[in-house]
Amino acid sequence: MFNYYLRLALLSIRRNPILSALMVAAIALGIGASMTTITVNYLMSSNPIPQKSDQLYYVQVDSWDPNEPAEEPNEPPEQLTWTDANNLYAAQKAQRQVIMATTAAVVEPPSQDAKPFNAYIRLTTNEFFPMFDVPFLYGGHWQASADKGREQVVVLSRKSNDKIFGGENSVGRSLRLAGRQFTVVGVLESWYPAPKFYDVGTGAFEEPEDLYIPFLLKEELQLPNGGNTNCWKTPEDDSFAGFLRSECINYQMWVELPEEQDKQAYLAFLNNYANEQKALGRFPRPLNNRLSDVMQWMENRQVVTDDARVMLWLSLMFLVVCLLNTVGLLLAKFSGKSAEIGLRRAIGASRQALFYQHLVETACIGLTGGIAGLALAYLGLLGIGSLYGSFADNLSSLDINMVLLALLLSLISSIAAGLYPTWRACSIAPASQLKSQ
């Protein structure tokens, strides 16, 4: 029976090609526009590390100015001071903890063909890699002893390994960085978390850094500050050490706490730490320490841009217009068939059967519109990619979830649009239609 209805549907579609094409086009445009913006929002708000996003916490302690909060209304500062980052790391109170910052320095590749270049560097501690499930292509991360011993070791991103060593296994080789000899201990697999959740300070959809080196080398090599630096109090003296000792924030910390009680215990530890610092004359503000898991932190940093939200709203309304359009056109189309429907009713077709038949026709139109809409969404995402440049590189791809969602959305919305016209068409009294013939 389904096949028969399908044939009838095709016949009916072919009989009114312009009206049918208009409907398909309307659905396709609506689906195309809304799928484009849904995809951008979905990718922006996607969980970059779903397997443990609720066990990783961003650490904030309120070390700020007694006269005003770091951010209204009474938010703790976005980052940590050098002192606090090192103290909290040294306490080792979480299952895993990592402190980090960004910097830049000139890399001089060992081979004469590759030119020196300015590299973006993440200063971090060794558990960065296992904690964030960072995949390695060659070698592995450095040991905790390298952090403590300020060893000149480096982990390369795949891209910089390609650039410096032509992509070969470079573990054990050396390169000059910031004027010192560094030994390569590991090379990462391609790794582009989106959003770049572990540090969204300079853009949530930027590429990860080129190189990773032990955190304390910042002090050892007097490396410049990357990212945002904020101070509420002037450093006590002009030296590099004076800056590190100051109340300036430029460092981030994440901890891994598998259970809720671990989190409570760590928060208690932070409050205790803040009180100790108060006794030393620091932390002039009331206790205001915070642990945010990955998704809470993304929410707090407003990773989904307002523009994306505005576009989502507008495009969903666009879909509504397209559907209203389809309802109108379907009504027109089905009422043109009232004579045929009357005849079929008169010779015995039940209302149910007719309803089913017309639903099949609507679904055909809807699915065609949906597939065309997917193609439009693909074009739309390409367009967004070219309009936004590198910002959108990680934000404009359709995955299988989105394809399924698009088809489902088009099917559901076209059937919803078709329900009323179908119902009206089927409630025709056969006699009234046959009379005029």
Next chain:
Amino acid sequence: MLHLSSWEIGPIFRAMTRNKVGAVLIALQVAVTMCIIVNAVHILMERTMQMARDSGIDEANSFYLSSTGFADDFNDQVVIQTDLDAIRALPGVIDAMQINAIPISGGGWSMGLQTQPGAEFEGVGTAVYMVDDHVLNTLDLELIAGEAFKPSDIRWRQRSQRDWPAEIIITRALAENLFPEQSYQDTVGKTLYINDDEPVIVKGIIDKLQAPWVGWERLENAMLSPEQTLFSSSTYFIRTEPGRLDELMPAVEQMLADSNKGRVVRGLRSMQETRDRTYRRDQAMIKILTTVMITLTLVTALGIVGLASFNVNRRRKQIGTRRALGASQVSVLRYFMLENFLISSMGVILGAVLTVGLNIYLVQSLGLTKLHWWLIPVGMLTLWLVGQLAVLGPARRAAATSPAIATRTV
């Protein structure tokens, strides 16, 4: 004499009530379309205005690049002086200097300035540009009060140095922010405090210079600090004679790279490119919204055409009968136009309500600004017009119906 009754509003209205759903659907479509279009135009105007703000510098003829030394014997101070002398000597270069941050680029340095010393007083935020005595000529700024920097005012700033030069130049907007009751000329010579209690004196006022952060509410607040920086990397800002930018950009890059092998020269970029990158999202939003508006109007118009054609076809016999009974072509045309006008009117009235509603939502949850009231009547008028244009084709076909149709059966 024109009687309202001859416009047949009564019969049109009664006919509409017999096909309520069709009319309601069109009205709803018109309403939502208007809501989207008016809000989109509002966002578009807002963005266009933001992008039109003047940064105060000669953007069309300026570019910059950075140099980072890595060799052990690299002497920043000597290299910077040599570089600047060489760049300034190039034919086609109007002037050049070292600067710590680029206007409207997104990255820079900010400080708070206050009129009384003490940590308990709140400062006024400002962007800090560390520049030398070539700044007015290089950035194309106009000094509107006080004096410019002299070569002897310029000092070298070490990396972790905390103190500030004795005299600074500020923008007019900053002067007016600091001293709201005084005219900006009177702020020259006044003492301000930086870092809570370190005094600096206002040496001069410039007309206009934007901060690096275009989304900042204090975008027009900037101060010039007379110093050259000895940080790990130095940025040179270069202004060229009109038309020579494209030729000078690679030439300067090559010259710097050749003159010293112990450094990396990078980040060559024109101010035009910087502006494009900074406003790229706004540019993109404008293009996307324009596309949405055009397609949406088309969809709605096509919907109206579709339904109207259908109605015309369905009523061919009635139209023929009316024509046979003496109705003129014009009155048939008018019937359909007027019908559409009535439906559109319902649509745009509902649309006005929806538009304001969406705007209130956008203002509250996404920080947009309030709609200009006049956009609403303009939106209503536009959609009326779109409806009339869309229905014109089907209505003309209806008017062309031959009276003879009435005499034929099926």
